[in-house]
Amino acid sequence: MPLVTSKGLLEKALQEGYAIGAFNANNMEMVQAIVETAEEERSPVIVQISQGAINYGGADYFAALVKLAAEKATVPVVLHLDHGMDLAVNVRCLREGFSSLMFDGSKLPFAENIAITRQVVEIAHKVGVPVEGEIGKVPTTKGEAIPYEELRQFFTNPEEAVEFFQKTGVDSLAVSVGSAHKMKVREAILDIERIAAIREAVQIPLVLHGASGVKDDQIPLAIKAGIAKINVATELGKAFTAELQKAFAADPGQVDLRKYTAPARAAVKEAVREKIRLFGSQGKAPDYYKDEGAWSEPEIAREAPE
């Protein structure tokens, strides 16, 4: 099926009490792992490409990869720009056919964040593409947990969130409520009451960044309070690289790189599956996608003959 936007998917998830996983992809294998697992779980899915990934592989390459994966799938697939740091990258991705954008102005003064977010929204809405904004700031760690007291200084203020929403017209809002980016341990505890207060104030789907480091038992509570999109990157990177290292250690002289990347891709699939089930989105892909059916080709073995 063609790409879909994140708008309807997130609003439905919010109403029905589950969240859509937004999984970061950095290469072809990750795009395949994410979309194939969503298909197997009959789950809608967001494949997100960060500005760093765009610098690495190109917006055009990633757009082509994700569009192809979506075409072959019978579940809804969104192509989302994650943490677009300026107007230019948002416009570039719009031109490449991304079906969902994010402007991250969380490092900017409040007024400047509003001004640029609003510009992105005005442009994207002209062609029906929704935009995620960020207010408060989700900090980035070097892998470890940040003490809660330190995290609090970054938290989203519900009143600021209202002003931000009213002045920008964003479709979804990334909030800082206790998580941090790049954590390698699942230890973060969330301020669930704050999520509920922001949700009450702005009435749009809220986005949880830095979900790799959040304790599993926090996730259903966060969803109940108003989180409808959950971003996962570090866990997938951990799964991919751990498997690469294992395969390399077992056979360090190997020159067929697929012997390393195939098990890494399989490990990412299992990490995505665990998250989709935790977020409750399995089985939520509408059946009409299945009935219409994607064009299917005969199974072709992925591994080249020895």
Ligand code: G3H
């Ligand atoms: O935008 C991407 C996510 O917020 C990534 O969070 O580092 O915890 O996987 P993570």
Ligand code: ZN
């Ligand atoms: Zn993030």
